[in-house]
Amino acid sequence: MARAVVELAGCTRDYGGIRAVAGLDLVVYEGELLSLLGPSGCGKTTTLNLIAGFVLPTAGRVRIDGQDVTDRPAHQRGLGVVFQSYALFPHLSVWENVAFGLRERRTPRPEIERRVGAALSLVRLDSRAEHRPAQLSGGMQQRVALARALVYEPRVLLLDEPLAALDKKLREEMRSELREIQRSVGITTIFVTHDQAEALGLSDRIAVMHGGRIEQLGAPREIYERPATRFVAEFIGASTVLRGRATGPDRVALADGVALRVLGLAGLRAGEAVELAIRPERIRLTAGAGENVMDGRVVGVVYQGVQTELTVEIGGGQRLLVFVAEPAPAALAPGQALRLHLPADAFMRLGPAGEGAGR
Amino acid sequence: MLRLAVLVLLAFMTLPTVVVVAVSFNPTAILSFPPSGLSLRWYVNVITYPQFQRAAWNSLLVTAGAVALAMPIGTAAALGLARGRPRAASLWATVLLSPLVVPGVAAGLGFLIVGAALGLLRSRVVLIAAHVALVLPFVVRSVGVSVRNLDPTLERAAASLGATPWRAFRRVTLPLLRPGLLAALLFAVIVSLNEFVVSLFISTRLTEILPVAMFTYVVNYTDPTIAALSTLFIVGTFVIVWLADRFLDLGGVFLHHR
Numbered sequence: 001m002a003r004a005v006v007e008l009a010g011c012t013r014d015y016g017g018i019r020a021v022a023g024l025d026l027v028v029y030e031g032e033l034l035s036l037l038g039p040s041g042c043g044k045t046t047t048l049n050l051i052a053g054f055v056l057p058t059a060g061r062v063r064i065d066g067q068d069v070t071d072r073p074a075h076q077r078g079l080g081v082v083f084q085s086y087a088l089f090p091h092l093s094v095w096e097n098v099a100f101g102l103r104e105r106r107t108p109r110p111e112i113e114r115r116v117g118a119a120l121s122l123v124r125l126d127s128r129a130e131h132r133p134a135q136l137s138g139g140m141q142q143r144v145a146l147a148r149a150l151v152y153e154p155r156v157l158l159l160d161e162p163l164a165a166l167d168k169k170l171r172e173e174m175r176s177e178l179r180e181i182q183r184s185v186g187i188t189t190i191f192v193t194h195d196q197a198e199a200l201g202l203s204d205r206i207a208v209m210h211g212g213r214i215e216q217l218g219a220p221r222e223i224y225e226r227p228a229t230r231f232v233a234e235f236i237g238a239s240t241v242l243r244g245r246a247t248g249p250d251r252v253a254l255a256d257g258v259a260l261r262v263l264g265l266a267g268l269r270a271g272e273a274v275e276l277a278i279r280p281e282r283i284r285l286t287a288g289a290g291e292n293v294m295d296g297r298v299v300g301v302v303y304q305g306v307q308t309e310l311t312v313e314i315g316g317g318q319r320l321l322v323f324v325a326e327p328a329p330a331a332l333a334p335g336q337a338l339r340l341h342l343p344a345d346a347f348m349r350l351g352p353a354g355e356g357a358g359r
Numbered sequence: 360m361l362r363l364a365v366l367v368l369l370a371f372m373t374l375p376t377v378v379v380v381a382v383s384f385n386p387t388a389i390l391s392f393p394p395s396g397l398s399l400r401w402y403v404n405v406i407t408y409p410q411f412q413r414a415a416w417n418s419l420l421v422t423a424g425a426v427a428l429a430m431p432i433g434t435a436a437a438l439g440l441a442r443g444r445p446r447a448a449s450l451w452a453t454v455l456l457s458p459l460v461v462p463g464v465a466a467g468l469g470f471l472i473v474g475a476a477l478g479l480l481r482s483r484v485v486l487i488a489a490h491v492a493l494v495l496p497f498v499v500r501s502v503g504v505s506v507r508n509l510d511p512t513l514e515r516a517a518a519s520l521g522a523t524p525w526r527a528f529r530r531v532t533l534p535l536l537r538p539g540l541l542a543a544l545l546f547a548v549i550v551s552l553n554e555f556v557v558s559l560f561i562s563t564r565l566t567e568i569l570p571v572a573m574f575t576y577v578v579n580y581t582d583p584t585i586a587a588l589s590t591l592f593i594v595g596t597f598v599i600v601w602l603a604d605r606f607l608d609l610g611g612v613f614l615h616h617r
Contacts (some may be wrong), residue, residue, distance in 0.1 A: 052519060054518070074519055075517075075522055085510065085512055087510065100520055148520075
């Protein structure tokens with residue numbers, strides 16, 4: 001793989017008695033966009049702050065380009081940061097905001113003019129150079145913040161929930177624009193978010209964080225299709241968790257007696273307790289009979305346009321989340337009887353939380 | 360009924376000023392109201408009276424010195440109060456704001472005793488020190504409002520862009536505190552120029568500031584000179600506030616309009 005740009009080695013950060021980040025190891029490679037994804041309080045922003053130098057680790061080291069920067073203050077790290085609130089300087093014009101980092105570096109004036117101009121055209125704000133931040137829309141402010149962080153060509157770009165303050169439509173536009181800019185500049189980027197769709201759509205790799213640790217680290221598809229832990233399976237996308245006991249290398253009996261055939265799960269030993277998860281979009285409505293086919297009754301219906309989200313109760317009170325693509329083959333209403341097919345290759349096996357595969 | 364109440368309140372608030380201003384134009388040496396004519400002789404008296412000239416100079420020095428010291432101290436204190444640990448901050452806030460509640464007589468006596476013990480009463484040092492303490496609450500309060508409106512991530516942003524803590528303070532924090540700093544400056548100047556009780560304790564004939572000189576004058580003479588000087592004082596203060604409001608962006612600290 002490409003060379004390591006940011007390395008965290010055994011980083012721990014405590015706030016009072018609370019451990020925000022617990023012995024974190026992470027390597028971010030040249031040119032990639034890595035997302036730190038997790039719910040609030042999972043330690044993702046603290047991790048970003050450790051890299052930026054805004055907080056110091058209680059234990060552990062931070063390296064950038066192989067150099068130990070643990071004791072180096074933020075202003076000597078030369079990174080670009082985009083904040084959730086943008087943190088644009090309200091008393092300075094757009095142009096002066098973008099030029100700020102260059103002026104701190106004592107860049108010669110003609111060079112500043114040239115670079116600020118280039119950065120502003122990169123984010124398509126040439127015509128707004130003399131405006132104050134308050135005169136711009138949220139999306140424009142966001143782009144100024146990006147230009148300000150990129151103009152001095154930092155080694156690493158850190159983005160702290162940069163899209164969270166935008167409304168849905170703008171967020172989706174900015175998401176692809178951000179990815180485009182990141183690719184064209186080729187800058188190593190760390191992206192903090194709690195939005196799984198954002199992380200799945202933007203990242204080369206995702207680190208799913210929980211309780212100050214990385215639960216799983218991998219490519220978006222890997223994280224979605226092979227969640228390592230129950231936490232990851234439930235946090236990324238929707239899924240139903242089923243508990244049972246293996247009865248053979250490809251057989252699992254659920255607690256209520258339903259027998260399932262499962263494929264692609266290595267190392268199932270008969271008698272062992274297992275936790276399986278299944279994505280709601282993998283479950284099919286069927287009329288036929290066969291293995292992994294079961295009858296159920298609709299208990300909840302949520303129409304979402306592209307799909308209808310059903311909660312279906314099968315034997316023993318077990319409930320399954322089922323997404324049916326619209327237009328649906330039949331009218332769906334609570335109380336209705338359905339037959340479901342759970343494909344044998346749709347099951348994911350979960351490890352216990354905290355034993356993530358990532359590192 | 361309401362209109363009457365408003366008029367009464369208005370009269371109550373402005374009458375002392377109106378009386379003083381009117382009396383100052385009295386042609387006779389009696390403090391009579393309404394004045395029996397129109398004359399500027401007491402204004403001439405104010406300007407030519409040597410003790411008033413000396414006191415005006417003292418006022419200028421003491422106020423300038425006190426404000427020059429209180430502004431940086433108060434600004435640092437306001438930043439410290441907002442960013443320090445909450446418990447320590449509330450203790451410090453109490454200390455810094457205490458001059459507002461300690462009676463002037465007590466404070467004056469305290470400064471007198473300490474000043475005498477240090478042998479400093481002949482100089483203006485004790486006066487300046489006392490004025491610093493007396494204007495600090497106003498500086499801390501005014502700057503504090505601006506500090507609370509300051510987004511702390513702005514300093515982080517400046518640091519991430521390569522600014523040292525001092526540069527971040529100069530280029531980001533200080534400009535954003537401007538409205539609070541200007542308001543603080545105004546409050547400090549007005550409070551210091553008008554301070555009387557504490558200053559009375561620690562002034563000598565050579566160091567006394569204008570309010571003290573005016574009091575001394577009233578004790579000895581009763582003629583409209585003092586009304587004339589008071590009028591000048593009132594006009595001066597109004598002009599300062601009006602200019603400040605007109606030309607400085609105070610965010611409506613003093614006058615609300617538009």
